[in-house]
Amino acid sequence: MKRNRSPNRVYLDNAATTPVREEVAEIVKKEMEKNYGNASSVHWTGQLARKALEEARERVAGAIGADSEEIIFTSGGTESDNLAIRGTAYALQERGKHIITTPIEHHAVLNTCESLAGEGFEITYLPVDKKGLVDPEAFKSALRSDTILASVMFANNETGTLEPVEELARIANERGVAFHTDAVQAVGKIPVDVKKLGVHLLAISGHKFYGPKGVGALFVKKGHKILPYSFGGHHEKGLRPGTENVPGIVGMAHALELACAELAFQSERIRALKQKLEEGIIKNVESAIINTPKENCLPNILNVSFPGVDGEALLLALDLAGIAVSTGSACSSGSTDPSHVLLAMGIPPRIAQGSIRFSFGRENTENEVDYVLDLLPSIIEKLRRVSKGG
Numbered sequence: 001m002k003r004n005r006s007p008n009r010v011y012l013d014n015a016a017t018t019p020v021r022e023e024v025a026e027i028v029k030k031e032m033e034k035n036y037g038n039a040s041s042v043h044w045t046g047q048l049a050r051k052a053l054e055e056a057r058e059r060v061a062g063a064i065g066a067d068s069e070e071i072i073f074t075s076g077g078t079e080s081d082n083l084a085i086r087g088t089a090y091a092l093q094e095r096g097k098h099i100i101t102t103p104i105e106h107h108a109v110l111n112t113c114e115s116l117a118g119e120g121f122e123i124t125y126l127p128v129d130k131k132g133l134v135d136p137e138a139f140k141s142a143l144r145s146d147t148i149l150a151s152v153m154f155a156n157n158e159t160g161t162l163e164p165v166e167e168l169a170r171i172a173n174e175r176g177v178a179f180h181t182d183a184v185q186a187v188g189k190i191p192v193d194v195k196k197l198g199v200h201l202l203a204i205s206g207h208k209f210y211g212p213k214g215v216g217a218l219f220v221k222k223g224h225k226i227l228p229y230s231f232g233g234h235h236e237k238g239l240r241p242g243t244e245n246v247p248g249i250v251g252m253a254h255a256l257e258l259a260c261a262e263l264a265f266q267s268e269r270i271r272a273l274k275q276k277l278e279e280g281i282i283k284n285v286e287s288a289i290i291n292t293p294k295e296n297c298l299p300n301i302l303n304v305s306f307p308g309v310d311g312e313a314l315l316l317a318l319d320l321a322g323i324a325v326s327t328g329s330a331c332s333s334g335s336t337d338p339s340h341v342l343l344a345m346g347i348p349p350r351i352a353q354g355s356i357r358f359s360f361g362r363e364n365t366e367n368e369v370d371y372v373l374d375l376l377p378s379i380i381e382k383l384r385r386v387s388k389g390g
Contacts, residue, residue, distance in 0.1 A: 018211075018362075027251050081203050088226055126139060152179075160302070273365075288304055303355060
């Protein structure tokens with residue numbers, strides 16, 4: 001029986017970006033008005049901006065168990081990944097030119113590694129199993145005397161799979177290999193402690209946890225050698241030239257602290273919403289395939305394949321009903337190719353082509369899940385008829 005619930009809009013694409021929290025937006029506005037100085041200037045406006053910048057650095061560091069001097073502010077996850085990988089490759093290339101990564105990484109990592117391959121570096125892509133997990137033994141076997149860096153994401157942006165980063169980093173440390181993890185989807189969703197993880201480099205992006213867009217950070221472990229890949233001034237320890245976006249950085253720090261403070265409650269609540277949607281899909285949609293593993297996954301991401309349906313067509317049909325979802329990474333929007341993540345997991349192209357990512361956030365409600373479940377089965381049925389020419 002249909003339930004009389006019809007929200008005007010349902011946003012289930014929080015893995016792409018999250019709405020800026022009202023209190024965070026207010027802080028950014030206040031900082032733009034109050035701390036308009038350049039943090040590199042020596043006069044009083046510069047000193048105020050510098051003070052706000054360094055306080056934000058301490059707050060971001062504290063949220064992930066780092067020291068403040070280990071935080072480099074960037075424009076987001078993509079720049080953080082580029083700086084981590086390129087910076088390490090250039091700094092350590094005299095020791096070797098072998099880099100290990102996986103085929104399920106975000107394109108910020110994959111395309112950076114591809115670029116380095118064109119510069120003479122050798123890239124090994126570790127396979128993953130049907131759950132999207134890297135085998136630590138395979139990782140250990142792939143390490144060589146000339147391996148200088150390994151990059152394995154913390155949480156996959158399409159399926160939510162959590163990689164065994166702590167174990168992989170331990171193996172890398174034992175062999176003297178630097179370890180980078182793209183933690184853009186993990187930070188603010190699950191506990192992240194860089195000291196416990198044992199990583200050398202970790203990427204963060206503010207807009208994934210209700211902060212402003214265009215602001216991120218890179219954790220660089222003390223003692224790890226890294227070189228800049230862009231040049232200008234001596235900002236951010238000479239690793240990231242350009243005047244710091246102090247209001248955005250302060251906003252990101254505040255958003256991260258709020259996300260961490262609410263983490264336990266929101267994680268449990270959001271996981272329950274995801275479970276409700278998953279169970280409803282399994283019960284009401286024939287042949288649906290759940291690609292997100294039951295365990296070792298983020299609480300907020302659910303990836304589902306609907307055989308016989310084109311993912312883009314389903315996305316558009318849901319959009320017409322006011323439901324915002326994704327066919328995968330927002331950075332791959334516009335591509336008609338099946339998800340590289342799902343293909344790497346061994347999912348056939350025709351199944352991967354009909355996949356949708358639902359990703360929850362702090363503003364989602366049970367009422368919204370009911371609304372999706374009210375509409376989804378009939379939309380799937382209609383699209384399957386159309387694909388069969390019925």
